[in-house]
Amino acid sequence: MxxxxxxxxxxxxxxxxxxxxxxxxxxxxxxxxxxxxxxxxxxxxxxxxxxxxxxxxxxxxxxxxxxxxxxxxxxxxxxxxxxxxxxxxxxxxxxxxxxxxxxxxxxxxxxxxxxxxxxxxxxxxxxxxxxxxxxxxxxxxxxxxxxxxxxxxxxxxxxxxxxxxxxxxxxxxxxxxxxxxxxxxxxxxxxxxxxxxxxxxxxxxxxxxxxxxxxxxxxxxxxxxxxxxxxxxxxxxxxxxxxxxxxxxxxxxxxxxxxxxxxxxxxxxxxxxxxxxxxxxxxxxxxxxxxxxxxxxxxxxxxxxxxxxxxxxxxxxxxxxxxxxxxxxxxxxxxxxxxxxxxxxxxxxxxxxxxxxxxxxxxxxxxxxxxxxxxxxxxxxxxxxxxxxxxxxxxxxxxxxxxxxxxxxxxxNLSESKENHMSEEESEHFLRKGMRNVAYDYLNENYKERRNENEYFNRLMDRWEQEDKEDATHILSDEAKEIYFETLEQQRIWLREENRRNMNIDEEYIRHYLTRLDLEEERLRM
Incomplete structure (x- = not known):
């Protein structure tokens, strides 16, 4: 045995x-x-x-x-x-x-x-x-x-x-x-x-x-x-x-x-x-x-x-x-x-x-x-x-x-059909712009008055507004982190809805960005 x-x-x-x-x-x-x-x-x-x-x-x-x-x-x-x-x-x-x-x-x-x-x-x-x-x-x-x-x-x-x-x-x-x-x-x-x-x-x-x-x-x-x-x-x-x-x-x-x-x-x-x-x-x-x-x-x-x-x-x-x-x-x-x-x-x-x-x-x-x-x-x-x-x-x-x-x-040497999807570059630009707009609009509509109260929250607003690549989230306060998590969830909702209604975007790219959001959240929680 x-x-x-x-x-x-x-x-x-x-x-x-x-x-x-x-x-x-x-x-x-x-x-x-x-x-x-x-x-x-x-x-x-x-x-x-x-x-x-x-x-x-x-x-x-x-x-x-x-x-x-x-x-x-x-x-x-x-x-x-x-x-x-x-x-x-x-x-x-x-x-x-x-x-x-x-x-x-x-x-x-x-x-x-x-x-x-x-x-x-x-x-x-x-x-x-x-x-x-x-x-x-x-x-x-x-x-x-x-x-x-x-x-x-x-x-x-x-x-x-x-x-x-x-x-x-x-x-x-x-x-x-x-x-x-x-x-x-x-x-x-x-x-x-x-x-x-x-x-x-x-x-x-x-x-x-x-x-x-x-x-x-x-x-x-x-x-x-x-x-x-x-x-x-x-x-x-x-x-x-x-x-x-x-x-x-x-x-x-x-x-x-x-x-x-x-x-x-x-x-x-x-x-x-x-x-x-x-x-x-x-x-x-x-x-x-x-x-x-x-x-x-x-x-x-x-x-x-x-x-x-x-x-x-x-x-x-x-x-x-x-x-x-x-x-x-x-x-x-x-x-x-x-x-x-x-x-x-x-x-x-x-x-x-x-x-x-x-x-x-x-x-x-x-x-x-x-x-x-x-x-x-x-x-x-x-x-x-x-x-x-x-x-x-x-x-x-x-x-x-x-x-x-x-x-x-x-x-x-087959070429990709142009009838079915946006190109990878077009999809990435569209999704990144959409996610940035969703995040900024959500923060602006729900927490605009908080902007002057918290320096770190202000940096979070700027991060989406200017698409700042700086790794700034590690210095967020606990309260700002929770708001950040809410923002990530709004982006997930937008990505899923965009996947359903926009037939020109390959779902593979949508899932890629959803995974990135999950990784971002887990990184910040840890």
């Missing part, structure tokens, strides 16, 4: 070391982690890591989805809603269908139902991998928004396909009428349950006194409650977490009510998600020996299995490229009839979108969740082959597309 604990502790250190190496090499850390797990798996004598398939989704998916929903901007998603919806649902379904028919045609003994199981597993691209790569290169905001929004909803659509395909494999039949009703309940039930539970968590935060630690713990518990509650009534746990996360994301100032709570909550989540992502990508490499043993039992040669994996990978890449160009041409046609997010998209955009199809966390979790034995006592057909194909798809897309994506982005 002690030896295993030391081994697991060592794996955590491997995760940290791998990510440090990835940052040093300026390579996406999922790539390094998968390779590290693969190398560790060949070390003899190490204990195997096995996780109950039923726990895979519950352990990893809720926090990853919740954090992604909390981090994304609903305003930006709404702008790009048509293209995001098409990639998250239509493209996923087309991908799953393509994989199903190709697998049924080229893999011996692979039924169409098994093909859809595999299609549901490998159809959703992984946002973690893309995000880790894109932090080293700058891409247009509309591209990053589509990738973020797509990742939130394509997990749900792919897992719905996966669930129905698993049912068809287990029962040997597929009733369209029942499937349609179940499909509707999974979507709308999941969305509704997520919003209702998120509202309950919001009310708990408002009604009951909580401190910083309670706020962080409740935020960690929330996604698990949403996911499990939805799954218990056969709705989509993924959609419940996504809808609940988006609902609370818009109201983050109501659940994290103090600057200390917001800053510490952000740090807790960043560390938690960092560890979970590291574990999952390391598991991808560590699972290879066990998968190889299963392949041997099935009597499938390694070369054949690799060939099947490469065929499925090629199908995924081709379908995504076709879908990306199809989306571009649809936009060019529909801009004549409706308002679209970008009326003049670049012809190079589909190339970038087509090459951002790395697979990762969700595909692995779905593959590992396949039970070894079905309810009728029979082994699940071709389970290990499905696992191996998933492994090949993840490995090839991560390494092939992940390593070449930064070079491709630089070669394409």
């Amino acid at each position: 002690v030896e295993n604990f030391i081994y697991y502790l060592g794996l955590v250190l491997v995760i940290i070391g791998s990510i440090m190496l990835a940052n040093r090499l300026r390579v996406a850390y999922p790539i390094i982690l998968v390779i590290a797990g693969l190398l560790i798996s060949f070390i003899p004598g190490l204990p195997p890591i096995t996780i109950d398939p039923e726990l895979i989704f519950i352990i990893f998916l809720p926090p990853l989805l919740y954090e992604a929903a909390f981090a994304v901007s609903w305003k930006e998603i709404w702008k790009m809603r048509r293209i995001i919806t098409s990639f998250a649902f239509i493209v996923v379904f087309l991908t799953a269908i393509s994989v199903a028919f190709v697998a049924n045609s080229y893999i011996p003994g692979f039924s169409l139902a098994l093909g859809f199981v595999l299609g549901g597993i490998v159809s959703p691209p992984d946002a973690v991998s893309a995000g880790a790569i894109l932090k080293f290169v700058k891409v247009p905001k509309n591209v990053s928004t589509v990738l973020e929004g797509e990742s939130l909803f394509n997990d749900a659509s792919s897992l719905i396909i996966f669930r129905f395909a698993m049912l068809a494999v287990a029962t040997g039949q597929f009733v369209w009428q029942d499937a349609t009703l179940s499909f509707g309940w999974m979507i709308f039930g999941g969305l509704g349950i997520g919003v209702v539970l998120a509202y309950i968590f919001l009310k708990i935060e408002k009604i009951f006194p909580t401190d910083v630690n309670m706020d962080a713990i409740l935020s960690l518990v929330a996604p698990y409650v949403m996911y499990i509650a939805a799954e218990e009534v056969h709705a989509s746990g993924v959609l419940a977490v996504v809808s609940g996360g988006l609902f609370l994301s818009i109201r983050r100032h109501e659940i994290f009510r103090t600057s200390e709570s917001r800053l510490k909550g952000s740090n807790v989540w960043e560390s938690f998600v960092f560890l979970i992502n590291g574990i999952v990508f390391l598991l991808i490499g560590l699972d290879l020996p066990e998968i190889m043993v299963g392949l041997h039992k099935e009597g499938i040669s390694l070369s054949d299995a690799i060939g099947y994996g490469l065929i499925i990978t090629a199908v995924l890449i081709v379908v995504r490229f076709l879908a990306s160009f199809g989306a571009l041409f649809t936009t060019l046609i529909m801009r004549n009839f409706i308002n679209v997010a970008d009326r003049n998209p670049e012809m190079k955009l589909p190339v970038l979108m087509g090459w951002t199809g790395m697979r990762g966390v969700v595909s692995l979790a779905a593959a590992l969740s396949i039970p070894v034995m079905m309810e009728n006592g029979q082994p699940f057909p071709h389970r290990d082959l499905i696992l191996f194909i998933t492994f090949v798809v993840i490995l090839v897309t991560l390494i092939l597309q992940g390593l070449t994506l930064p070079t491709l982005i630089r070669k394409l």
Whole structure:
């Protein structure tokens, strides 16, 4: 037991070391982690890591989805809603269908139902991998928004396909009428349950006194409650977490009510998600020996299995490229009839979108969740082959597309669309001027008569009036500090309102200034 604990502790250190190496090499850390797990798996004598398939989704998916929903901007998603919806649902379904028919045609003994199981597993691209790569290169905001929004909803659509395909494999039949009703309940039930539970968590935060630690713990518990509650009534746990996360994301100032709570909550989540992502990508490499043993039992040669994996990978890449160009041409046609997010998209955009199809966390979790034995006592057909194909798809897309994506982005030299946002310089000037005016107007309207009473308060007034960069707040009196905190809160209110009404400002800049205000308040309080 002690030896295993030391081994697991060592794996955590491997995760940290791998990510440090990835940052040093300026390579996406999922790539390094998968390779590290693969190398560790060949070390003899190490204990195997096995996780109950039923726990895979519950352990990893809720926090990853919740954090992604909390981090994304609903305003930006709404702008790009048509293209995001098409990639998250239509493209996923087309991908799953393509994989199903190709697998049924080229893999011996692979039924169409098994093909859809595999299609549901490998159809959703992984946002973690893309995000880790894109932090080293700058891409247009509309591209990053589509990738973020797509990742939130394509997990749900792919897992719905996966669930129905698993049912068809287990029962040997597929009733369209029942499937349609179940499909509707999974979507709308999941969305509704997520919003209702998120509202309950919001009310708990408002009604009951909580401190910083309670706020962080409740935020960690929330996604698990949403996911499990939805799954218990056969709705989509993924959609419940996504809808609940988006609902609370818009109201983050109501659940994290103090600057200390917001800053510490952000740090807790960043560390938690960092560890979970590291574990999952390391598991991808560590699972290879066990998968190889299963392949041997099935009597499938390694070369054949690799060939099947490469065929499925090629199908995924081709379908995504076709879908990306199809989306571009649809936009060019529909801009004549409706308002679209970008009326003049670049012809190079589909190339970038087509090459951002790395697979990762969700595909692995779905593959590992396949039970070894079905309810009728029979082994699940071709389970290990499905696992191996998933492994090949993840490995090839991560390494092939992940390593070449930064070079491709630089070669394409895409320009930022001027239709969607102010430039970074324009946004910064607008926000700084607005915050200064809000602060000065608030102080002038509420405390103008105090100006001659307190030299330090007078300096505070001048600081906003003249935008003085001098670090003068450390000499404020306690009374002036409280007034200063009130002023910071007025600026927060203005920033949130500006975010809602001004569609031309990227929410990322708004959040940046909100964080700066929190840091300013905490610095002064300490």
